[in-house]
Amino acid sequence: MTAMNDKALPAWDLSDLYDGIEDEKIAADLEKYRAFCVEFAGRYKGRLSELDGAGIAAALKAYEQNSEIGSRVGGFAYLNMVTQMKNQAAVAFYQNISEKLTDYSKPLIFLSLEINQLPAEKIEDWLKNPEAAFYKPWLERVRRFKPYELSEAVEEVLLEKSMTSSSAWVRLYEETSSKLQYTVDGKTYNDAEVSKLLLDKNAETRRKAGAEINRVAEENADLFTFIYNMVIKDKAIEDEKRGFKLPMSSRNMSENVSDQMVETLAETVRANYKNIAHRFYRLKAKWLGVDKISYWDRNAPLPFADDTEYDWAETVSVVLDAYKSFSPELYEIAKDFFDNAWIDVPPRDGKRSGAFCAPVSAGAHPYLLLNFAGKRNDVLTLAHELGHGCHHQTRVKNGELNEYSRMTTEEVASVFGEMITFQSMVAKLPDGPEKLALIASKVSDMINTAIRQIAFHFFESRAHAERKDGELSKERLCEIWQEEMAASLGEAVEVGEDSRFIWSQVGHFFFLPFYVYAYSFADCLVNSLYQVSREGKVENFPAKYLEMLSKTAITDYGELLAPFGLNPNDPEFWNEGLSLISGYIDELERLDAKLQF
Structure with a gap:
């Protein structure tokens, strides 16, 4: 490499x-x-x-x-x-x-x-x-x-x-966020660049980067607090006029899921905080040689992890090979994104941070935006966004009116794309530090998706509920944030003053209220699907999977998942998905004991 x-x-x-x-x-x-x-x-x-x-x-x-x-x-x-x-x-x-x-x-x-x-x-x-x-x-x-x-x-x-109103506040938030600059050791960074420092092997570099992100967030907290209060109030006014019972009800209606199903998901995930996130971060603290890790060390590389960087060609090869191994048909769909100029890859000044797949219309191909930094996580990010793109391409015959972004299913193909790429990477490794580090990195990502997004959901729910009694101060928003983060991360993670303003960095709170649970929903769904695939009990699984993707906007969940023997109305459905993450932590504990770290 x-x-x-x-x-x-x-x-x-x-x-x-x-x-x-x-x-x-x-x-x-x-x-x-x-x-x-x-x-x-x-x-x-x-x-x-x-x-x-x-x-x-x-x-x-x-x-x-x-x-x-x-x-x-x-x-x-x-x-x-x-x-x-x-x-x-x-x-x-x-x-x-x-x-x-x-x-x-x-x-x-x-x-x-x-x-x-x-x-x-x-x-x-x-x-x-x-x-x-x-x-x-x-x-x-x-x-x-x-x-x-x-x-x-x-x-x-x-x-x-x-x-x-709402669109104007979102525009102000996005334009302000895109112009933020961060200074670490005399060097100026944009959002994507400073986030890369959080993955640095040097703990002091990570600490400085995290503190600077929080400092800039605090510096802009008055504005972002005002914007967030207006976004919540604007939504509450319309929800009340329309007769929605809960702040999340309109989103759930769009997703065609019941409030009860989302509440069951959220409570099931919360019940698994200790068995998944708390257990993992205790292991990570041990590997980092500390009693507690800082909030900014949650995604830190392990001391024994290799520091390999991937160039773009290698990244594309890893992802396409994984897609092809799962399904040659999926590979052919994915290949179009690289044979054509449909992906914007490099980070640059003024470019929106993060990554996304943007459909233009149901009948046209989508575009992928990345901020590629050459890390292993960037390989999985490409696999994720490419999954979105392939998902869209399976649905082009459904028509502009029938197609819509049901977010709980929009994340299925992306998370599944990550999963098959991860499995192809880990399968090539023998028991050893590199394998442990790769699995630990994946578990960290899965916790960020399945667990942390539900903590975000509880933050959001509390903020919207308390806003009914008047504007929320930045101090109160910080308190809610710290309480939810501490509950989800556990006693092995220090949720301190250097991360209290980070709620304002979660863009979905502003431009897509109550979107965040969709990540956890999709992660648990994909984990359950992957378990079925691994068991080999469903004949022609790849073909049935692609058929399912083609119908996600036009078919209800029961019918979509019936060919795989899955029932999303069963509370155990969510536990089954979470058990895959728990199983990876079991494997980490086995490797930890074997390698005697």
């Missing part, structure tokens, strides 16, 4: 969407989108009850085609911005496009409202037509929200004000 070469890292090419923000096709597509919205409302508003199955099918097909135009323009504006968030022209372009799409779409508000005023018999009659039946998943999703819809006039006001 060789050191990373930044110059060899590829960037994405958005020209298959538009040739830059000055492309004349953008204005033409916006006008086409605007004109359609007006014409569609003029033709169908107040007349849906008169349509037969063929009529509604034709209407929805035209509506879908127009939605793809809007997704294309909006997607381009966002992707163009996220790699250059210090470029004011790019940021302004994105905001301008977002405002226009919101404004132009107002005439279409009637559609779902009017559909929900129709009797069930009318919908059933429509669905007798094969072309209309294609849109059954979308129609069912629209009808699911019927009890929570408001009048057309109110819905229009909420849509218009979203640009100056």
Whole structure:
């Protein structure tokens, strides 16, 4: 393995969407989108009850085609911005496009409202037509929200004000976060770069980096506290008007999961804090030679871990080989992302931190954003985001309307992609320090996903609940944060003053409230699926897995998982997924005893 070469890292090419923000096709597509919205409302508003199955099918097909135009323009504006968030022209372009799409779409508000005023018999009659039946998943999703819809006039006001309320606060948070700078030992870092220091082998470097991240968070705490209070209040106002019982209920409705299922997941994970996270961090403290590890040492490399760096070509090879070993069909889907300029790999100043997969529309390929630093974790990050991309590609035939991001299933392919890549890496190693370090790193990641995200969920739930009594101070938010972190991490981790403001670094709290449990949901689901795969009791597992991925947005959980003998309504389903993590910790304890660390 060789050191990373930044110059060899590829960037994405958005020209298959538009040739830059000055492309004349953008204005033409916006006008086409605007004109359609007006014409569609003029033709169908107040007349849906008169349509037969063929009529509604034709209407929805035209509506879908127009939605793809809007997704294309909006997607381009966002992707163009996220790699250059210090470029004011790019940021302004994105905001301008977002405002226009919101404004132009107002005439279409009637559609779902009017559909929900129709009797069930009318919908059933429509669905007798094969072309209309294609849109059954979308129609069912629209009808699911019927009890929570408001009048057309109110819905229009909420849509218009979203640009100056929730969306505006999120924009302020993201723009501010992207400009934050950190100084360690006289050198300035952006978010992605300073995060890399937390993986340094030198404990003092990690301590300085963590303290600096917390210092910058504290420096911006007044602003972020105000933004978070506004985000929570804005959501609470709309939730109350719509009649949602709990702050998480609207998210759960979108996921098509019950509040009770999420509560069962959260409580089951919390009951496993001691057996998983607490047990693991006691081992890690031993390996690091301390009684307690600091908050910033949770992901620290072990002293006996190799310090190998992966270049981009090696990383791609590891991931694609793992995908191919699991399923040649999955490999062929994945390979397209590297044969085309669909991935933006290198970290750069002003680029959004982290990693994501961004679909543009249901019928077009997605793009992957990374901040590749050449570490082993970056290999698994690629496997994760590539899983998202492949998942999208299995669903292109479902159509723009039927497809939507049900976050509990959106994370399934990504986490499974990580799992098969990890297993391929660990299978090549004999018992020894390198194997122990690799498994420990994976367990650390799984705890961050399955355990820590539920601790985030409890933080979020408490913040939203307490906000009902008035604005929360930054001190109170820090208290809630420290309490939830301490409970989840255990007595072997020091949750002190140098990490108390880190809640403000969790972007999902701001731009996707109550998203975080989806990571744990998906992790437990994938762990259960992987257990089934490993047992070999399901014939043609890879083919059935890909078939499942193709239906995640259009099929309920019971039907999706039935071919694998799994029932997500059974509380033991979650324990089964968590048992895989516990089993890895058992293996770590075995290796620890054998190697006598």
